[in-house]
Amino acid sequence: MNLRLIGIGAGVLIILSLPLAGAIAGPDFAGQDDGKGGGLFKTLGLSEPARTAPAPAARPAAPAATERSGPAEQPRTDSRCGPEVSSPHGVEAQTCVLVAEGRTWGRSYYRNTSGRALDAVLAVMGPAGRTVQIACAVGAGDEPGLCETPKEDSAGEPESYSAVAEFAVPDDEGRLLLRSGSNSPAPGDG
Known part of the structure; x- marks a missing residue:
């Protein structure tokens, strides 16, 4: 060719x-x-592709409400916590008194590495002999957990409340393995 x-x-x-x-x-x-x-x-001198007609102008509208970014604001929760304590039996805990919106409650954060299920009792003591107590089952695992009392209307200053959590073996003897308090001194404090 x-x-x-x-x-x-x-x-x-x-x-x-x-x-x-x-x-x-x-x-x-x-x-x-x-x-x-x-x-x-x-x-190239070719005709342009067909374009769509512009969208009609938006009609004026009432001002939009102020938009919030992120989750709704949560009420402030104040806490007073004791030190993190641990036992040679494989239990770690920290116990706190929490206050928010005129209500008070207790919470204990724990980790159970003992290899067996335990019983926990969390008590919150307030002014005038007021006490709220709850029993919690503590599973035999390494995952952190928490035990929390119901929220009660506050009666007095937050400093007048304290909380104590006790972790024990769930048998007839109920051998105590660890006690953790919201106002416990830190290890080494007198």
């Missing part, structure tokens, strides 16, 4: 493939182009 014929054929194929390349590249969305005067179709 003639080389000249092959060159002309290749040139024709290239010219014919340009509109196909433009179609594959996709339409000029929302009237945006490359900033050089209308994109590939205009450069």
